[in-house]
Amino acid sequence: MKIAVLPGDGIGTEIVAEAVKVLQALDLKFAMETAPVGGAAYEAAGHPLPESTLQLAKEADAILFGAVGDWKYDTLDRPLRPEQAILGLRKALGLFANFRPAICYEQLTHASSLKPELVAGLDILIIRELTGDIYFGQPRGRRTAVDGHFPGAEEAFDTMRYSRPEIERIARVAFEAARKRGKKVTSVDKANVLETFQFWKDVVTEVHQDYPDVQLEHMYVDNAAMQLVKKPKAFDVIVTGNMFGDILSDEASMLTGSIGMLPSASLNDRKQGLYEPSHGSAPDIAGKGVANPLATILSAAMMLRFSLNQAEAADRIEKAVQTVLAQGLRTPDIYSEGTTKVGTVQMGDAVVKALG
Numbered sequence: 001m002k003i004a005v006l007p008g009d010g011i012g013t014e015i016v017a018e019a020v021k022v023l024q025a026l027d028l029k030f031a032m033e034t035a036p037v038g039g040a041a042y043e044a045a046g047h048p049l050p051e052s053t054l055q056l057a058k059e060a061d062a063i064l065f066g067a068v069g070d071w072k073y074d075t076l077d078r079p080l081r082p083e084q085a086i087l088g089l090r091k092a093l094g095l096f097a098n099f100r101p102a103i104c105y106e107q108l109t110h111a112s113s114l115k116p117e118l119v120a121g122l123d124i125l126i127i128r129e130l131t132g133d134i135y136f137g138q139p140r141g142r143r144t145a146v147d148g149h150f151p152g153a154e155e156a157f158d159t160m161r162y163s164r165p166e167i168e169r170i171a172r173v174a175f176e177a178a179r180k181r182g183k184k185v186t187s188v189d190k191a192n193v194l195e196t197f198q199f200w201k202d203v204v205t206e207v208h209q210d211y212p213d214v215q216l217e218h219m220y221v222d223n224a225a226m227q228l229v230k231k232p233k234a235f236d237v238i239v240t241g242n243m244f245g246d247i248l249s250d251e252a253s254m255l256t257g258s259i260g261m262l263p264s265a266s267l268n269d270r271k272q273g274l275y276e277p278s279h280g281s282a283p284d285i286a287g288k289g290v291a292n293p294l295a296t297i298l299s300a301a302m303m304l305r306f307s308l309n310q311a312e313a314a315d316r317i318e319k320a321v322q323t324v325l326a327q328g329l330r331t332p333d334i335y336s337e338g339t340t341k342v343g344t345v346q347m348g349d350a351v352v353k354a355l356g
């Protein structure tokens with residue numbers, strides 16, 4: 001088993017170092033190889049995803065990714081910007097299923113902006129389709145309008161599209177995931193207005209016939225956005241397209257209080273995956289030793305479970321994270337009175353110690 005370790009920029013290097021420390025402490029048999037990505041790779045090799053990094057990622061069973069980006073690269077041509085590395089990896093590896101759990105740990109209930117009783121015990125999983133939809137549909141661009149409300153005016157347009165196989169495979173991923181959890185899938189669409197999402201709904205309903213043990217409900221995206229803040233615990237697995245998933249998964253992440261706690265996984269059909277925290281490179285706190293490494297450590301646990309077949313080791317990490325929270329250790333982003341403030345490295349050390 002081989003893990004490609006791509007720390008990236010900003011706090012990426014700090015938080016990945018802690019996750020690597022935790023993985024090494026498990027004493028499992030796998031090789032880890034590190035390569036630059038994002039702004040760091042642009043500095044070193046003139047490209048955010050150099051050929052050597054891409055090659056390593058392709059050969060690996062899993063990729064542990066930190067974060068990329070810094071405002072100083074915002075003026076570069078788009079293909080050279082750090083964020084392009086993620087899009088490049090998704091495309092090259094066919095990573096079509098994005099898993100974003102939103103779990104509210106008992107000890108952090110107060111950190112949510114919602115009332116504690118609404119989020120205590122929250123454990124939902126958002127599965128976002130990652131390669132289709134309006135983000136990638138062609139044609140797209142700018143032109144002179146020939147019809148519409150202002151013929152002759154400059155206009156811009158994008159194309160929303162989904163093919164049957166794309167919907168089928170993400171629906172299967174969602175039903176399979178629900179089978180291992182609360183056995184309920186909410187498929188989020190906008191079938192009342194969009195042809196693409198009427199088709200989405202029809203195909204998800206067809207695929208559901210193979211999963212009679214899983215409950216399926218359909219929900220319009222506007223209602224889903226509302227229900228997520230009204231009654232989030234009513235959800236188990238949410239499956240949706242690329243754009244709705246992008247927005248809803250960020251909304252859900254805030255239910256839990258801190259983005260520094262949330263892992264994510266992007267998988268292809270060979271169970272090869274890219275594992276990263278849900279947050280970015282946080283240039284505002286980079287280098288200060290205060291970033292919360294738990295999202296990355298929990299991403300490493302997801303990696304062990306989904307790509308490396310090491311569910312027991314994944315459980316050990318997740319339990320260790322709960323232990324350090326129960327001990328009252330907090331990085332500044334989740335700190336509250338009566339708890340103990342620690343830095344990035346101390347938090348990583350505490351998780352290693354709690355592995356037992």
Ligand code: NAD
Nearest residue numbers: 067068069070071260279280281282283284285291292333
């Ligand atoms: P961000 O997620 O980096 O930061 C948002 C806020 O959350 C900041 O105040 C930051 O300090 C805080 N934060 C984030 N992670 C934290 C952690 N682990 N511990 C404590 N606090 C944390 O988002 P942003 O500021 O909008 O973007 C910064 C850069 O990151 C940009 O260049 C952006 O393009 C990039 N970005 C990268 C990814 C990725 O690599 N997948 C995702 C989002 C943003």
